[in-house]
Amino acid sequence: IFLVLQVISIKDNDSLAARLAVEMKADLLILLSDVEGLYNSPPGTNDAKLIDIFYSGDQQSITYGTKSRVGIGGMEAKVKAALWALQGGTSVVIANGTNPKITGQVITDIVEGKKVGTFFSEVKPAGPSVEEQTEMARNSGRILASLHPDQRSEIICHLAELLTERKNEILAANKMDMKMAVSAGRLPSAMLKRLSLSSVKLSSLAVGLHQIAKAAQDSVGRVVRRTRVAPSLELEQVTVPIGVLLVIFEARPDCLPQTCFSVSALAIASGNALLLKGGKEAANTNRVLHQLTQEALSLHGVREAVQMVNTHEEVEDLCRLDKVIDLIVPRGSSQLVRDIQRAAKGIPVLGHSEGICHVYVDADADVDKVIKIVRDSKCDYPAACNSMETLLIHREILRTPMFDKIIEMLRIEQVKIHSGPRFASYLTFSPSEASSLRTEYSDLECCLEVVDGVEEAVEHIHKYGSSHTDVIVTENKETAERFLQQLDSACVFWNASSRFADGYRFGLGAEVGISTARIHARGPVGLEGLLTTKWVLRGDGHTVADFSESGSRKYLHENIPVEQNLTGHRDSN
Amino acid sequence: IFLVLQVISIKDNDSLAARLAVEMKADLLILLSDVEGLYNSPPGTNDAKLIDIFYSGDQQSITYGTKSRVGIGGMEAKVKAALWALQGGTSVVIANGTNPKITGQVITDIVEGKKVGTFFSEVKPAGPSVEEQTEMARNSGRILASLHPDQRSEIICHLAELLTERKNEILAANKMDMKMAVSAGRLPSAMLKRLSLSSVKLSSLAVGLHQIAKAAQDSVGRVVRRTRVAPSLELEQVTVPIGVLLVIFEARPDCLPQTCFSVSALAIASGNALLLKGGKEAANTNRVLHQLTQEALSLHGVREAVQMVNTHEEVEDLCRLDKVIDLIVPRGSSQLVRDIQRAAKGIPVLGHSEGICHVYVDADADVDKVIKIVRDSKCDYPAACNSMETLLIHREILRTPMFDKIIEMLRIEQVKIHSGPRFASYLTFSPSEASSLRTEYSDLECCLEVVDGVEEAVEHIHKYGSSHTDVIVTENKETAERFLQQLDSACVFWNASSRFADGYRFGLGAEVGISTARIHARGPVGLEGLLTTKWVLRGDGHTVADFSESGSRKYLHENIPVEQNLTGHRDSN
Structure with missing residues (x-):
């Protein structure tokens, strides 16, 4: 049983709804409002963020605004009612019900457990939420991006060393994955062979990492174009990381832990923060490899730049993070890629759904x-x-x-x-x-x-x-x-x-994958495909008015030869 | 009045619905089926395309498959019923009604006149549909892309000449636009000044075109990377056009006909097909400028590579053409850009919604x-x-x-x-x-x-x-x-x-615009931002098996210096 109440204009309808829901022993109470859900500060103000899950101890983190235009009581009354219902054993979702066309869909989505509005929950789960992980990745990633290329190289070399030092740990975790895969009996033997790691495979993986470490020295901060716009006014186009990447590995057909691992190295080499969702089949191996990655990243204080996202997170929910994720790379079946292309509203997807x-x-x-x-x-x-x-x-x-x-x-x-x-x-x-x-x-x-x-x-x-x-x-x-x-x-x-x-x-x-998209990177995408550029202009008080028809200056637009000078401060960390 | 009938399992329900609708003098009959609408050949088969608008004379263009799984009679019976209703004065839409969650939305969308399913209409409008225009642009664009760079240059130079030759025609059209804008009284005077053309403005536009013509000679077909993969196996990365661009100019704040025109020149220079939706305020000027563009394109038989889309086409409907449009560039208000980013499912959007x-x-x-x-x-x-x-x-x-x-x-x-x-x-x-x-x-x-x-x-x-x-x-x-x-x-x-x-x-x-996106092109986007690359590999019977662990060959991966040799056949047209 669940109960749906539209906000109506009688006094204290929220607590009435809560009382009724608890009285009826309803599993779920859906409160439909005129905003998307509960925000940490009044919606529309600076930085107001929708809260996906609100835990009963979180009250102090909210600033309420003036009351909602619909009904009496506003969000504060709703939260109070929701917490009361929660104590009485009824779960609560506050969501937007003002669009009559999709209200039905909102309700079915909520019942199906999708992330809609704000869900009220008693129990706070262990570990950070995906949103928190993305935030950590972005902050740590900005530091990673501003390191000197040599420092990113050092991180990757250290990672290669850890592969040898901690071989036993990795192989033990891989053995667990193999055992589970065999007992589940779902993987064909060719796939099992690919899933399994060995000392030889780890050594060749380490060799690959050293190659990436070398390439990392000439990636971020490369000047690709220089123009003298006018005397003392110089323009440079410089390579920079894209930002935060989300790479999704589907269990099949590409469940290789080493591929997952080299993608981490490529992200580090290109100065990008990375959210990695690995295949379930390699969960234990990936967990150990990710621990090593974070250990290596700690070398220069950027431990959180690569995050492992829990395998039970819905792809659709990850794709919702359009404000914070800059590029999604799906690796898996055509179906996975198509699902992500559909779900990724506004986030570019690099990959291919079909190879005909x-x-x-x-x-x-x-x-x-x-x-x-x-x-x-x-x-x-x-x-x-x-x-x-x-x-x-x-x-x-x-x-x-x-x-x-x-x-x-x-x-x-x-x-x-x-x-x-x-x-x-x-x-x-x-x-x-x-x-x-x-x-x-x-x-x-x-x-x-x-x-x-x-x-x-x-x-x-x-x-x-x-x-x-x-x-x-x-x-x-x-x-x-x-x-x-x-x-x-x-x-x-x-x-x-x-x-x-x-x-x-x-x-x-x-x-990181092969792209059939027509913009950015096409075909096999390596380190360069994970970079973008920014324009740096250095002047001496220049204004465009000086260059107008009535102004005193003229554009030169001289090409200046590009030297391979890399930016980035060795001491910036 | 409109009437909605779900397909039910009684014999000849389609003609029953049609008769009932006509009898009731209904304005609209919606037939909900288990497919999206009427296809030109059985859905699921090669090339089956959904028909947006079906005109009563179009019967011969359809191949019917076996009947639908739902109901009796299949699509052929539906079309017969629809045409019968159409003759009786009732419009008909055949759409998909099998998703209970969104059926309500489908119906309201149809009533609001959005493109859903297949609409049956008596009167065939003059001129090609947007779909037909896109098809023409792509086909003509592929020829444009394979021309020699000099030929693309020639087209743009010819365009510059036409600006002088046909000055009077252009200025007369611009005067009409100015007159309408003044009498409508909606444009502020600063905007009016920007909308108006003069001989001086046309001359400086021609100068700009000659610059673009020069840049065109070194754009498409440039080798950006060369690698000797193995003896006799050479890899090149070559610049190629992106494909079909859709550039949307909102009337305000950027209703300049000359901007619209230089975007056409940039598209031609980069070998891209272009769909252009100009602002209403400059409609007459743009129409003449577009005629000149097609005239210039005719020089090398690619007249249809630049298409002008009618101003009354809905942006949302244009964005639906995701199979055929490769990049959308919106130029206008933040709201326009945001609307397009939302609507453009799967098509990359290059631009910025805000400039803070x-x-x-x-x-x-x-x-x-x-x-x-x-x-x-x-x-x-x-x-x-x-x-x-x-x-x-x-x-x-x-x-x-x-x-x-x-x-x-x-x-x-x-x-x-x-x-x-x-x-x-x-x-x-x-x-x-x-x-x-x-x-x-x-x-x-x-x-x-x-x-x-x-x-x-x-x-x-x-x-x-x-x-x-x-x-x-x-x-x-x-x-x-x-x-x-x-x-x-x-x-x-x-x-x-x-x-x-x-x-x-x-x-x-x-x-073409300024991009705040993080992939492909960032900041001001000129000719280079309208190019992508493809990988060309030339071998002598090489197989990857030869390079496997048990194979006889080893990868070299030597960088070969890049000469500026351009591909493209002078005689290919």
Whole structure:
């Protein structure tokens, strides 16, 4: 049972509602007001913040304003009534009920346990809330950003050392995760293998960290542009961290604790604060790795810059923190990415929801390269986002020995073929027709379709692809360049496997993900993709009025060569 | 009167509903189904697209699938019923009614005329729909993007020539706009002056276009990074256009036809397709300027790459085109930007909703510079987003001659002062207290607050600022560098007016806007901000399997110096 009361204009309706709810032994009392819920100071004033959960001991942290326009009593009376109901065993939510169109949705959302309005609770949970964690991360992150690049490097090197020093601790935690995964029996064996850590894996992880530490020395504070605007007026464009990142790892298919860990290192190297939501399967390993990260960060007093968010936090609730999170990077299934893109109101999301990669085999292709590239693109790791989903072949190849060799290879590799409508029309007996030409099989399956040439291949990929990675195999340089130039994908390859679309293989060091977005960073995103810029102008009392038509000065706009001078104070901490 | 019918399991409920609606002379019949509306081919199949408006002659453009899971008759029966009702004088909407939580909202949205489901209409309006315009822009834009940089330059130069050749036509259209604005009497005289064009303004606009034409030669196709991944395997990162831009000019405060026009030139220079929604006040001028743009684009067969969107299109409906628009740039009031940020589900928005700029006067400031900079920052053009809203002064300056001079200057310039709480506490009689320290006055008003030093100034700005542009005035280099380094704003200035935050003044040529977003482009955004990159890999049959632990190859990852070779085929058109 729960009871919903609209605020009505009778005196002390709030306590009446509370008494009634307790009397009825209602589980939940929803008080609908004309504001979103309880704020720590009167809504609309400076810094007024909506309180998600109000604990019965929190009264002193609230400043009340004048009473609400709706009803009598205002927020103070509501809180009093809510606390009274709470003592009587009824939970309370205060939420906004003034929009008749969505009031019904507000109520169902509350009943479903979503974060709406202010929830009143008796028991204060241990540990900080996500909001508090984000606040800590931002504050600590600002100090991290103002450190000297060498200091960020030192933190990451220390992290690498801790991997060796505390190996036993890490491996023990990993063993626990493995044991739980095995007993739960939900992970396929290939996944289990990826989840498990070993001394060798930790050593290669440490090597990777040292590479990131080196890259960190030339990232934040790099001058990318210098202009002499006028005498004594110099403009610089300087790289700076983006701010607070939220990286969400879904348990599957990417539950690797080491990936989670190198993302932390990339964030530190780029001076960004990080909220990390790891996959449940690696919870113990991640917890230990995060302890080590905070230990390393303490070296320069920025322990809280990387925060581990509890796995039971709803993704939707995290995405609500649009005032404080600057970029979300989801790593997981297409569904996760789509959910986050939908939920992330106003926060940019860097990533890709689908990887529908194509290999186009041109009439002028070399048969050996075709076999090698198609096999590698499809079979090296079929679940990866950069594996081939559709094989496009030039019409002239049909019924040639090359075509037979491709089919033979796919048969040997046990790749199931789905035929596109045009391919099917050429055959007497065709394989099952593809239900859609826009399918991400993520398995040993692919679609096979016929096109008339490179122009039609480009058209097909624009229509059905996901702008991730697409490949042409041909010996004709002109055809290849046409494909590379006209195709509008993040990665376009000539005579190379689609599987090369990867930050490590590109030479970017680690990657936080692969982006199919069209702004900021595209394709594999490494350290540079986690930076933005700011403009620094140094003058001597300059005003724009001096440069107006009637003014005495003229703009110079001279480019000044950029030296690699990094800003940041060694002593700022 | 309108009638809502849920699909129920009786035979031919659709025609029953239609007959009933016509019999009752209902204005509107809403048919709620289990799909979003009418698609041009069965939903879920390749390319199935929701039809927003279905005209009675459009039947042949639809392919029906098997019938709906709900009810009998399926979509074909619904369409038949809808057309029957339409003939009888009742409008029809087919929409999704399967989500009980939002069905109520769906109905009210339909009644309010929002684009939900498929609307059936007798009369086909003249001209293409926004969807059709977007499609045309994208297709034409892909050709524009693949032109040689010189060809894009030629288009812009031709545009500049047309400004002179067709001057009379432009000025006549502008006179019509001026006349309507004067007779409507809604524009203040300063705004009228900005709206009006003259031969001189057109000449200086032509000069600006030639600058953009020059910059266009070194934009798209620039190689920004080259890596030798392995022998014969070379990776390039190349600049490419973002895709389709939507730039929305609100009538006020930025209704300048010339700004609208240089944004078109920037889009062409960067190879982007553009949808332009101009302000109503400049409708006639913009129409002529747009005709000239299309004429110039015709030079290389890309006439449709820049489209003018009708002013009566709802911003919300434009933002729904998330599959086809890659970036939205709103130019107008804070409210417009906020509305768009809310509406733009999944489409990145580049811009700023607020410009709360600060000038901090340090204890070591030079009095002459202070007076010049504060006056220019506040009074040069108070409505601009880069004008000062809050003046922060060091505590030690209070009750000094410098302080008196500042106040005297503000008095002479008729700037109304609002006091911050701390400033007020020092005075016996203070000016009216600022209602919020986060106010954008956009007028001859500002807030004055006291801080203890640079650290507190930075803290204040982080708390109440909008990360747009902030200034320190001091003679102390160390204090200045601390401010420039620690402050997290798009533009940070030392001893220079906040009004310098502008693409032209920065030497970027024209600007599409100023961004306070933290990714992609920050601060004034010119040509470079309209580009993204793609990765081009050229190999010789390379597979990642060759580079695995058991493989025969090793990654090189050598940086190759970047020459300024531009891609794009002179003959590709």
